[in-house]
Amino acid sequence: MLTTTLEVIIQTFLSFFAILFFARILGKQQISQLTFYDYINGITFGSIAATLATDVEQKTLQHLIGLFLFACLTYIMSYISLKSRPLRKILEGEPVILIHNGKILEKNLAKTRYNLDNLTSELRQQGVFNIEDVDFAILETNGILSILKKPEKQPLTPQDINLKGQSQTITSEIIEDGQIVWQNLKQNGLDEKWLIDVLKTHNISSIKEVAFASFDPISRKLYIDKYDDNLTHVIDVSDFEKK
Secondary structure (H helix, E strand, C coil), X not given: CHHHHHHHHHHHXXXXXXXXXXXXXXXXXXXXXXXXXXXXXXXXXXXXXHHHHHCCCCCHHHHHHHHHHHHHHHHHHHHHHHHCHHHHHHHHCCCEEEEECCEECHHHHXXXXXXXXXXXXXXXXCCCCCHHHEEEEXXXXXXXXXXXXXXXXXXXXXXXXXXXXXXXXXXXXXXXXXXXCHHHHHHCCCCHHHHHHHHHHCCCCCHHHEEEEEEECCXXXXXXXXXXXXXXXXXXXXXXXXX
């Protein structure tokens, strides 16, 4: 029993560093742009590594050879697809237009096994709540929905009216889950007294009432979200009637 446990521990370490090594060689595309081909590759790669870590009935070398060969084949196919556009289309597929001029293309939806709930959810995540506002919606090979709004629905930029844009910065989290993030408070030149005074102006007597608060260094304003939102009417997007 002890021998078997020791073998699993050793093989797990071996599997972990082997898959880390091969993943580094194969590049970051497996993470950043996960196509259908990459998805299947990742599952198989992980399955071989898991077997290598836990299977003590077969020789470890056999699993390592399998993992090495699969990594080599993946690298070769990735290289060929990089050089050959036709093969890349076969392995990774092609983008598909799902919306054109505010009209849903149902045949393309069916071809990609994409339903209306998936479509409307992706649109909302990109700030589109009305399909009529969309000129083109294209489902990319990595599953991301690219959206081009109609010209009259696109936001106005300073360049459109010949204005110079203002500098932007990243806001800092000052309160999270009712707790002060002291490092962010200090690096913005703020202190606890300033924070408490600002909270009092919003009728907040305790920091524990705040779920989240962030500070904008440019406007010097504090965004505050309390646990108690005190909303009189909450819109529900569910199809089911509340009981």
